[in-house]
Amino acid sequence: MSNTLSAHKLTLVRGERCLFKGLNFALGSGELLLLEGRNGSGKTSLLKAIIGLLELETGEFQWNGMPVRSQRQEFLSASVWMAHRVGMKPDLTASENLSFESTLRPLNNCDIEEALERLGVLRLKKLPLRSLSAGQQRRVGLARMLIARATLWLMDEPFTNLDREGRDLLTGIISDHIEAGGLCVLAAHQDVAVDVPTQRILLE
Amino acid sequence: MNGAAGQLPGLLVCLRATLQRELLLVLRRPGDMLNPLFFFAMVCTLFPLAMGPSEEQLAFAAPGVLWVAALLAMLLSLNSLFLSDHADGSLEQLLASPQPLVVLALGKTVAHWLTSGLPLVLLSPALAMAFRLPAGTIWVLMSALTLGTVSLSLLGSVGAALTVGLHRGTALLSLLILPLAMPVLIFGARTVSLSAAGDTYSMGLFALAAYAVGALSLAPFATAAALRISNE
Numbered sequence: 001m002s003n004t005l006s007a008h009k010l011t012l013v014r015g016e017r018c019l020f021k022g023l024n025f026a027l028g029s030g031e032l033l034l035l036e037g038r039n040g041s042g043k044t045s046l047l048k049a050i051i052g053l054l055e056l057e058t059g060e061f062q063w064n065g066m067p068v069r070s071q072r073q074e075f076l077s078a079s080v081w082m083a084h085r086v087g088m089k090p091d092l093t094a095s096e097n098l099s100f101e102s103t104l105r106p107l108n109n110c111d112i113e114e115a116l117e118r119l120g121v122l123r124l125k126k127l128p129l130r131s132l133s134a135g136q137q138r139r140v141g142l143a144r145m146l147i148a149r150a151t152l153w154l155m156d157e158p159f160t161n162l163d164r165e166g167r168d169l170l171t172g173i174i175s176d177h178i179e180a181g182g183l184c185v186l187a188a189h190q191d192v193a194v195d196v197p198t199q200r201i202l203l204e
Numbered sequence: 205m206n207g208a209a210g211q212l213p214g215l216l217v218c219l220r221a222t223l224q225r226e227l228l229l230v231l232r233r234p235g236d237m238l239n240p241l242f243f244f245a246m247v248c249t250l251f252p253l254a255m256g257p258s259e260e261q262l263a264f265a266a267p268g269v270l271w272v273a274a275l276l277a278m279l280l281s282l283n284s285l286f287l288s289d290h291a292d293g294s295l296e297q298l299l300a301s302p303q304p305l306v307v308l309a310l311g312k313t314v315a316h317w318l319t320s321g322l323p324l325v326l327l328s329p330a331l332a333m334a335f336r337l338p339a340g341t342i343w344v345l346m347s348a349l350t351l352g353t354v355s356l357s358l359l360g361s362v363g364a365a366l367t368v369g370l371h372r373g374t375a376l377l378s379l380l381i382l383p384l385a386m387p388v389l390i391f392g393a394r395t396v397s398l399s400a401a402g403d404t405y406s407m408g409l410f411a412l413a414a415y416a417v418g419a420l421s422l423a424p425f426a427t428a429a430a431l432r433i434s435n436e
Contacts, residue, residue, distance in 0.1 A: 089288075092228060128232070
């Protein structure tokens with residue numbers, strides 16, 4: 001089944017500043033949307049607005065042609081958000097964090113061990129997250145994307161803290177997801193070398 | 205793991221997982237749970253020392269002292285309810301999940317009661333004996349404290365959710381919660397002193413129970429809404 005995410009005349013104001021005005025985009029299955037722009041240009045805010053954490057001033061998002069507002073739960077079931085922070089409890093281990101996460105949204109067939117194995121952090125699964133390096137924590141955070149049965153991936157600077165091998169791994173994971181018909185909105189400073197249909201939005 | 209692949213895991217599964225996560229977190233950092241408990245025990249043991257050994261005086265002051273100490277201990281523990289989730293970003297993940305936020309908020313609140321309300325209830329008989337409360341009053345104290353701390357956890361979760369985005373929200377949290385907590389304090393302390401004096405006290409317990417049921421049915425929704433607002 002093909003999915004679409006489209007934005008219509010988005011305006012987002014944070015405090016006194018208008019981050020963007022009249023922004024439109026339409027993203028279909030098998031496409032990547034790259035959000036570019038300098039620090040503070042509103043990339044994270046746009047991602048937060050998509051997932052519903054920020055209220056838009058005007059405009060709306062549509063998922064499969066219907067307003068997201070009218071089908072919030074279906075939309076959130078189909079999306080997973082990787083924030084700038086890992087968003088897991090530092091006192092719990094990778095497997096404890098992920099087994100809690102697995103009750104939060106629909107799952108696919110990839111179990112937790114498989115996901116950790118693919119990300120190269122399986123041997124760390126019994127350690128509390130706080131004892132892992134920033135890059136390792138990020139890898140555990142990425143496991144959330146693999147276990148969730150989500151078609152829309154929202155990623156905020158996912159390459160931060162990852163080493164070269166980790167960046168290649170993540171690039172591969174993202175292109176696999178998109179080639180399987182997924183959608184991905186990705187905010188990044190640096191260029192992302194993913195060989196898939198890509199749209200770009202430059203936020204001023 | 206939990207639930208069939210492809211389906212949103214059920215609400216009970218999610219509630220249980222939230223509870224499990226919170227209890228595990230407390231187990232990893234027992235200090236968060238023990239601090240309010242120590243505070244409760246300390247206040248209640250210092251009072252008899254300060255007031256002198258007159259049994260009559262002690263038994264007279266006991267209900268008030270126990271209840272004020274319990275209320276303050278609960279307030280002390282409430283501040284951290286959503287604070288660490290806010291700090292490490294896991295709160296945003298909860299907000300972005302398709303599971304109803306009400307269930308997640310309820311799970312966290314139940315865990316809060318289990319780790320701060322319940323220990324107070326269990327410790328109270330020992331302190332009541334130190335105050336020379338009659339033996340028959342002790343179970344009244346325990347039931348009243350159970351109902352009261354349930355209400356306080358629930359009310360407190362609303363306040364904690366509202367103040368989570370603020371730095372130093374503690375004072376504001378107390379200001380928000382105290383007016384709502386007054387009925388609990390008044391009914392709670394009065395019930396115990398009536399029972400100690402040998403009067404009928406059941407009305408007080410009923411009132412506390414009604415308040416707890418009211419809080420249980422309304423507070424989780426308010427907490428969920430407050431979490432959304434303070435995360436804007």
